[in-house]
Amino acid sequence: MNPLAKNYASRNIRGKLRVCDYMRADSKLREYVPRTVAFNRANLEMMTDRYSAVYVKPDVGSQGIGVCRVRKTEAGYELKTVEGKKQWKAAYETIEALYNRIVKLRRSKLIVQQGIGLDRVKGRPYDIRAMVQRKPGKSWECTGYMVKVGGANKIVTNYYQGGAIYTLRRLEKERGLSSGEGKARKRMMTEVALRIASTLSARRSGMHEMGIDFAFDGAGRLWVLEVNSNHPQFHPLKQLAPKMYYKMQEFAESYGRYSAK
Structure with missing residues (x-):
């Protein structure tokens, strides 16, 4: 059996272009979506x-x-x-x-x-995955974040491609952000993530989870690079941020998902 096979109750929207078109159709999301x-x-x-x-x-x-x-x-x-x-x-x-x-x-x-000129940490580009979930019959909640830092000279930030995983707190420390700056960035991502979840789930019933990849550019502008509603992974957080990981797992189990991979 394929361990990454999706066999639980959470529908997805297939196709990055379709997802981008749905988000750009929302006047409050359009500014965050790259052409x-x-x-x-x-x-x-x-x-x-x-x-x-x-x-x-x-x-x-x-x-x-x-x-x-x-x-x-x-x-x-x-x-x-x-x-x-x-x-x-x-x-x-x-x-x-x-x-x-x-x-x-x-x-x-x-x-x-x-292409977005991504902000960098230790000279490497990064993006931020927001996990947004809801239990059946409940409202959407942003259950946590993980930062994906690109490998040396890589054009992508994926963990699979040799990247590293940070917590938001570590990113803020490494970037020299103040507590206020960190809270403002997190608040903005949370608001946009919940808007995305509401907008996309209105297009496709039965959705219970999304992994939303955010990025800040060098000028501090927020962008949405991608939305993954087909089995977004969160297993790296088990060692890095166990409290966050177990919250995501609790939500996932409510709609029948028992693997973080």
């Missing part, structure tokens, strides 16, 4: 012309696998991509050559997303 479009040649050219970096991602995927970062350079385009746990880089002179290379790599439907 995201379907992958095709015209959209790839439009996005690389408009933004300093873009990410090409599987519309359905996890663990950072198959993610590409594209940057426009004076000589053309730089492509970095993740295959399995390996990352490699190449350069292309034309959008046509770049597009054809990505097409050869493609194993499923792709999206193109505006």
Whole structure:
């Protein structure tokens, strides 16, 4: 039996582009969602012309696998991509050559997303996973957070790709944030996370959990990078923050989930 197979009562919304479209349709969420479009040649050219970096991602995927970062350079385009746990880089002179290379790599439907210049800790980019859950018949609650710090020179922050996991408290200490700054950031993420949960669950009944990946850019602006409603993992917290972990597990068990992986 696949230990990651989802066999419990919590429905999900499939597809990153669909999720982004649902969030951008909400006037209160639109400002937090990076521009995201379907992958095709015209959209790839439009996005690389408009933004300093873009990410090409599987519309359905996890663990950072198959993610590409594209940057426009004076000589053309730089492509970095993740295959399995390996990352490699190449350069292309034309959008046509770049597009054809990505097409050869493609194993499923792709999206193109505006790249965000992530804030850094110890010189490494990070994002913050908010776990939002509800017991059957109850309201949504933000049950905890974990910070995903990218591995050295990696274009993704996933734990699977060699990243590290921090608590919010450790992040605040390492970043030199005051207690007030840390509380304000957490309050903002919680408010947006609950709005996202309410908005998406109105589109799809039977949802009980979401892992929402937030990021702050270098200017301190909050962004929503991704929402995972298909078996978001929280097992790294068992050793790092056991009180938070067991709260998430209590909620999970209420809708039939017994594994944090």
